[in-house]
Amino acid sequence: MAVLIYGGLGHVGSWVARKLIDQGQEVIIFDMGAARFSSLGLDYLEEVRDSITLESVDVLDSHTMIEMALKYRDKIDAIVFGVAVIAGPTFKDRPFRNVSINTMGLLNALEVARILGVPKFVNLSSGAVYGDRPGGQTEDTPFTVTDLYGATKVANEVLATQYGATYGFDVRNARLYFVYGPGKRPEIMHPLYQAMFGPLAGMSDVHSANGGDQELDWTHVEDTAAGILALLNAEGMNGEAVNISCGVAYQHRDIVDRVAKLLGKESGMTLGPGPFTPRGAPLDISKAQSKLGFAPKYANIDAGLADYKTWLDKDPR
Structure with a gap:
């Protein structure tokens, strides 16, 4: 069986892919950068290229996405959704495009999980769901939206959790924070x-x-990926949200x-x-x-x- 990673050539997604392969897991990556893989400088993925199935997929192209996913319908036992336009002052400059990628992209991936009957879905969310609340935010801290990026992450958590509850698959939300490290110049x-x-x-x-x-708590990308894998593999975490950062x-x-x-x-x-x-x-x-x-x-x-x-x-x- 295999894990399908949306955005698996991105900073966090690429390290999730590498760590899954190190655990002996088969990995399928849907990413717009698939055709440019050799020029991305992801040496840690190049080392395990033979263990990766790469497909060039636009998360906003729902028809092609579902057609592509159907090729692997008997292999996928988990999806990790890691596509996102990251937070920052420029997010608001192209609001419709950026919100669409973050949230419509997630909805399209949830549809793949529903149609194919994928049993587990990990949504890469963000500490942005807490907005500007002071530090020490736990998973019980109420949602606070202070920018458009945070709005997409709150919406995504609610949609993913309700999709799972409605259609009977296991959804988990990993709340990541600011990431640095190998894989990003x-x-x-x-x-x-x-x-x-x-x-x-x-x-x-x-x-x-x-x-x-x-x-801010800047978290090394390998720690971020390790936390995501721990959430993916843990028992009894259906419907849970978990903070993943250096703390x-x-x-x-x-x-x-x-x-x-x-x-x-x-x-x-x-x-x-x-x-x-x-x-x-x-x-x-x-x-x-x-x-x-x-x-x-x-x-x-x-x-x-x-x-x-x-x-x-x-x-x-």
Whole structure:
């Protein structure tokens, strides 16, 4: 049997795929980047390419998606939905497109689960469902919507949970938070990410207009993927939502300083005042720890930064 990953060539999805393969699981990936796989620089997936079935699928093309999924109808025993336009100040610039990808894309994947009778569905949600509530948010913290991205994540959780309840399949919501690490080059990200992590890739003199006064729990991508797999594999979690993050908040200017210390030099990175996005931190990960046995390897961000640098150093690009 196989796990179907929507967005399996994205930052988080690609690491979920790699960890599933390491566990001996067959993996099918639906991703618009399938035709460009060899140019994506995902060395950790290239190493296991023979264990991956890749299909180029647009999550907004429901007819093609269902036709493609039908090819594997007797093989899929779980779906992980990880397609998303990420949060950030530019999300609002193309609202219909971005909301459609996040939420209509999920609905199309839920239809695949319903039509094929897939027994388990993991929706990659976000701590954005808590909005700007102060840190220590547990899974019982009420939904608070403070931006369009957060609205898509709240809608997706409600829709996924109700689809599962209505049509009799197991739905789980993994509430992820801010992710960094191997598989994502800083230069393709927003200015705050570049200012914090860019020096690890040789970048310098980047200014982020805001974010300097905010602290968030930035989670290494391998920890994020490990938490998702733990939720996928756990018994008795139908209908549950679980926070998956490092559980430790770091002030953004502190991250800039830690990167400089790791490199032994300053890179001229500056952060403007105020928050980057309306979020509180850290997420409370007690539920993940107790019910999933989740233990972030890189809760200390210094170790995570060093690992990220190692990956960037060996990337020929």
